[in-house]
Amino acid sequence: MRVLVAIDDDSLAQPIIDFVAAVFSHHGTIIKLLHVIEPSSISDSATSFYGHGISREILEGRLKDASDLLNRLRKDLRSKVLPSVPVEVSVLMGKAHHVILDCAQESNSDIIVIGSNGHGNLSRLRISSVSYAVLSHAECAVTVVKPRKLKDSDTSDSPDQAMNRMLV
Numbered sequence: 001m002r003v004l005v006a007i008d009d010d011s012l013a014q015p016i017i018d019f020v021a022a023v024f025s026h027h028g029t030i031i032k033l034l035h036v037i038e039p040s041s042i043s044d045s046a047t048s049f050y051g052h053g054i055s056r057e058i059l060e061g062r063l064k065d066a067s068d069l070l071n072r073l074r075k076d077l078r079s080k081v082l083p084s085v086p087v088e089v090s091v092l093m094g095k096a097h098h099v100i101l102d103c104a105q106e107s108n109s110d111i112i113v114i115g116s117n118g119h120g121n122l123s124r125l126r127i128s129s130v131s132y133a134v135l136s137h138a139e140c141a142v143t144v145v146k147p148r149k150l151k152d153s154d155t156s157d158s159p160d161q162a163m164n165r166m167l168v
Helices: 010-023 039-050 055-078 096-106 129-137 159-165
Strands: 002-006 030-037 087-093 111-115 141-145
Touching (some): 010 111, 030 096, 096 111, 096 129, 111 129
Parallel strands (some): 002 111
C-alpha cells in the first residue's frame, strides 16, 4: 500500500504521524511525507512588508524549516513502524491541493492522509479548504485526521488514549 501523508505544519503533525503509525505500519506499506510551500503567499507577504528582494531569503528559510520538520517526523515515524516500511520525504512548491493531488497520482498512492485544523471557509464542516479540495478531487481514498479539542478536565494521556480522542 502506498500512503501519501500531507503535512501542513507542526501543530497537526503529531496526531497525523500517530495515526499513520497505528494504521499503516504493516509490511508492504510505502509511506511518503509531503509538505507543500505556496510561494505566492511567501512573496506577497514578504513584498508587502519588506519590499522586493527579501522573498528568496524567506523561501530558503521555509524550505529548510519544512525539510527539518519532515526529517524529524520521518525519524519519529520510523521508530513506530516496522523496519521494512520505507518512509520518504518530499518538500515541493505550488498550490497545496494541486501538488498533493499530483503527487498522489504520480506515486500511485492508494490513500492520502491529510490533517485539518478546521480553519478557512469550510470551518462549519471542520475541515480546511485544502482538505476539502483534496477530498473532492482525489482519485484515491482520503483520510482527514483532525485532533479533537481537549476538555479542561483532560490531561496528558498515552498515545492509545490520544488515538481514541482523534476524529478521523
